[in-house]
Amino acid sequence: MKRTTLALASVALLAAGYTGTASAQAKEQFVPANGYWVGPYAPGGSGIFGGFLDYLKMINARDGGVNGVKFTWEKCETEYNNARGVECYERSKKKGPTGATMIHPLSTGITYSLIEKGTADKIPIVSIGYGRTSAADGRVFPYVFPLITTYWSQATAMIKFIASKEGGTAKLKGKKIVLVYHDSAYGKEPHAVLQKMAEQYGYELTLLAVPHPGNEQQSQWLQIRQIKPNWVILWGWGVMNPTAIKAAAKIGFPRNKMIGVWWSGAEEDVIPAGSAAKGYMAAGFNISGANFPVIQDIKKNVYAKGEGEMEDQSRIGSIFYNRGVVFAIVTVEAVRKAQEKYGKGQSMTGEQVRWGLENLDISEAYLKKLGATGFMQPLKVSCLDHEGGGQVKFQQWDGTKWNVITDWITADKALVRPMIEEDAAKYAKEKGITPRDCSKES
Amino acid sequence: MTFFIEVLAGGLLAGVMYSLVALGFVLIYKASGVFNFAQGAMVFLAALTFVSLLEMGWNFWLALLVTLVVMVGVGVLTERIVLRPLVNQPPITLFMATIGLTFVLEGLSQMVWGSQPHGLELGIADVPMEWLSEKWNINISKFDLFAAAVAGVLVASLAVFFQKTRIGRALRAVADDHQAALAVGISLQHIWAIVWAVAGFVALVAGMMWGVRNGVQYALTFTALKALPVLILGGFESVPGAIIGGLIIGASEKVAEVYLGPYVGGGIESWFAYVIALVFLLVRPQGLFGEKIIDRV
Numbered sequence: 001m002k003r004t005t006l007a008l009a010s011v012a013l014l015a016a017g018y019t020g021t022a023s024a025q026a027k028e029q030f031v032p033a034n035g036y037w038v039g040p041y042a043p044g045g046s047g048i049f050g051g052f053l054d055y056l057k058m059i060n061a062r063d064g065g066v067n068g069v070k071f072t073w074e075k076c077e078t079e080y081n082n083a084r085g086v087e088c089y090e091r092s093k094k095k096g097p098t099g100a101t102m103i104h105p106l107s108t109g110i111t112y113s114l115i116e117k118g119t120a121d122k123i124p125i126v127s128i129g130y131g132r133t134s135a136a137d138g139r140v141f142p143y144v145f146p147l148i149t150t151y152w153s154q155a156t157a158m159i160k161f162i163a164s165k166e167g168g169t170a171k172l173k174g175k176k177i178v179l180v181y182h183d184s185a186y187g188k189e190p191h192a193v194l195q196k197m198a199e200q201y202g203y204e205l206t207l208l209a210v211p212h213p214g215n216e217q218q219s220q221w222l223q224i225r226q227i228k229p230n231w232v233i234l235w236g237w238g239v240m241n242p243t244a245i246k247a248a249a250k251i252g253f254p255r256n257k258m259i260g261v262w263w264s265g266a267e268e269d270v271i272p273a274g275s276a277a278k279g280y281m282a283a284g285f286n287i288s289g290a291n292f293p294v295i296q297d298i299k300k301n302v303y304a305k306g307e308g309e310m311e312d313q314s315r316i317g318s319i320f321y322n323r324g325v326v327f328a329i330v331t332v333e334a335v336r337k338a339q340e341k342y343g344k345g346q347s348m349t350g351e352q353v354r355w356g357l358e359n360l361d362i363s364e365a366y367l368k369k370l371g372a373t374g375f376m377q378p379l380k381v382s383c384l385d386h387e388g389g390g391q392v393k394f395q396q397w398d399g400t401k402w403n404v405i406t407d408w409i410t411a412d413k414a415l416v417r418p419m420i421e422e423d424a425a426k427y428a429k430e431k432g433i434t435p436r437d438c439s440k441e442s
Numbered sequence: 443m444t445f446f447i448e449v450l451a452g453g454l455l456a457g458v459m460y461s462l463v464a465l466g467f468v469l470i471y472k473a474s475g476v477f478n479f480a481q482g483a484m485v486f487l488a489a490l491t492f493v494s495l496l497e498m499g500w501n502f503w504l505a506l507l508v509t510l511v512v513m514v515g516v517g518v519l520t521e522r523i524v525l526r527p528l529v530n531q532p533p534i535t536l537f538m539a540t541i542g543l544t545f546v547l548e549g550l551s552q553m554v555w556g557s558q559p560h561g562l563e564l565g566i567a568d569v570p571m572e573w574l575s576e577k578w579n580i581n582i583s584k585f586d587l588f589a590a591a592v593a594g595v596l597v598a599s600l601a602v603f604f605q606k607t608r609i610g611r612a613l614r615a616v617a618d619d620h621q622a623a624l625a626v627g628i629s630l631q632h633i634w635a636i637v638w639a640v641a642g643f644v645a646l647v648a649g650m651m652w653g654v655r656n657g658v659q660y661a662l663t664f665t666a667l668k669a670l671p672v673l674i675l676g677g678f679e680s681v682p683g684a685i686i687g688g689l690i691i692g693a694s695e696k697v698a699e700v701y702l703g704p705y706v707g708g709g710i711e712s713w714f715a716y717v718i719a720l721v722f723l724l725v726r727p728q729g730l731f732g733e734k735i736i737d738r739v
């Protein structure tokens with residue numbers, strides 16, 4: 001019955017564009033929840049925004065908000081569609097007493113569409129684990145935050161991981177690596193980095209495109225059978241992921257030689273593949289599990305009162321759900337940081353929260369305080385570096401759950417950073433932007 | 443050469459999967475002249491209902507039977523609520539109605555069963571047959587052969603149904619000439635309800651096969667896109683056309699992707715199928731097995 005009610009709300013949401021607000025507060029901090037709860041990518045969208053909103057509810061219920069300022073939000077269905085994403089942005093940017101705190105577009109395409117708008121409107125665009133990698137150069141992109149880790153960082157961490165399995169980077173020479181990628185801007189993001197590393201380490205890289213939506217991959221996997229690679233990197237999304245895992249089984253390619261990007265490494269990617277997914281590995285900037293104190297706090301303060309977002313409570317603690325909690329931790333801590341500078345107990349503007357994001361320092365000790373030790377990596381953002389982290393863990397599916405198999409692996413920043421700066425400088429030149437002097441930022 | 447045979451065989455077997463979806467389109471078009479845009483959504487609804495019932499602990503056959511009842515119900519309701527009020531309207535109106543039906547079915551499916559992906563196993567592993575791999579170094583999946591056998595049985599059953607049963611003859615009569623069929627006392631509404639119910643059954647079979655391959659999730663609605671070039675090539679009114687069309691499309695797109703793809707950046711198979719279909723359209727607009735329309739002017 002509850003499912004039906006929720007689904008009816010989703011249909012209404014489609015028609016009206018949003019589902020209403022949380023109750024108005026005297027002191028409130030408005031955060032748009034522009035995501036997707038219907039359509040092909042609903043499993044990702046509903047899981048991430050489920051965790052995101054549950055954490056905000058928990059902060060409101062347990063702590064009374066941040067210094068008395070409670071979070072409010074409004075859902076807007078983007079359907080993972082650029083035009084609707086921009087529409088949702090326009091609708092939500094002036095809501096609340098101080099406008100939108102920040103936007104989590106949850107789509108690389110929508111992020112690209114909002115880079116200039118967010119900058120002009122002074123609303124931070126936060127793209128955690130997606131979006132434009134070179135926006136990590138905060139001198140050129142003051143309002144864009146591809147936080148925690150970027151696609152390029154991840155690609156280098158994947159090669160490091162493969163090297164560790166092969167016995168060191170020297171052993172990569174002559175090895176064959178195939179990248180099976182979603183034929184879109186998202187899927188093409190790691191090409192340059194992987195090619196550069198191929199020149200550096202001497203492995204042979206083959207790029208195989210899979211047309212959208214990726215529900216038929218026989219040709220690509222027959223080519224893989226002929227190439228006989230040592231490793232396959234899967235850069236997929238949605239139905240492409242289980243289809244690839246099944247196709248690998250179909251040609252007899254070992255799943256424990258197959259590594260997915262973090263958008264190919266959720267329960268929703270492996271469960272549909274059934275037993276074929278056993279042994280498959282994926283990168284992640286957050287891990288799964290419901291035993292973390294932060295998740296237990298959500299259960300205690302939100303679900304015990306029947307106010308949780310997830311109808312299927314078995315999804316609490318899943319990869320997507322926990323990722324949403326990470327998004328929310330960053331949101332809350334940026335507001336807290338901004339309040340330290342601009343006034344405790346006050347609603348912050350987008351411009352003030354931008355400062356908060358740029359000065360975020362979530363240390364290991366602070367993560368412990370949040371009940372999130374090991375749940376996410378420490379994060380230190382600066383004017384120069386809008387990524388702040390750059391580490392990933394690797395996990396392996398055992399047929400029923402993800403198991404973490406590495407500690408945090410740091411990206412090859414010496415390789416990635418010059419590429420980021422080069423691309424950002426090119427963007428600045430195209431748009432006539434004068435990069436900020438970070439030494440003058442306080 | 444071995445690799446080429448493998449690509450070709452894989453393509454032909456993939457084509458069978460496309461044909462399974464295309465059959466549903468053909469049945470409805472053949473009997474009513476309606477291009478049912480909602481066939482992909484019916485595949486999704488059928489598979490999602492079936493797998494959800496299984497996950498609730500239902501017996502396989504009971505879940506299958508109940509899903510079949512649901513699909514027949516959807517077919518009958520579609521005839522009553524959508525098609526009957528639109529009798530004698532232009533074909534484009536009926537086509538637009540099926541577009542609306544697509545979104546209703548997609549929304550209803552997720553409303554009732556949720557939007558989470560599900561795994562589906564039918565007890566036949568989607569892994570290569572070892573003896574073929576070892577002896578000839580050719581990889582053919584057991585499940586692909588099973589799907590081909592299912593398609594064969596389905597086509598044979600439909601052929602018997604159309605040729606040997608009274609309802610089947612009535613269906614053919616309606617397909618040939620609505621007015622003449624009405625004149626001899628055949629109920630158009632009755633026939634349409636039956637054919638939509640049969641299309642629902644075909645959607646269930648296609649949904650189960652595709653569900654095993656990709657998981658049961660919203661993306662099953664995209665299978666309709668795979669069926670379109672098959673229909674253009676095979677003809678909208680021909681059951682054998684759907685099969686032959688599927689085989690040609692499946693084989694050509696795989697061969698093109700493997701041998702032509704690397705020269706143009708890859709990822710060409712989805713649109714290459716439409717290139718073949720367009721070429722056929724230019725040469726033979728009615729498709730390989732479609733009826734040539736000759737109007738007296």
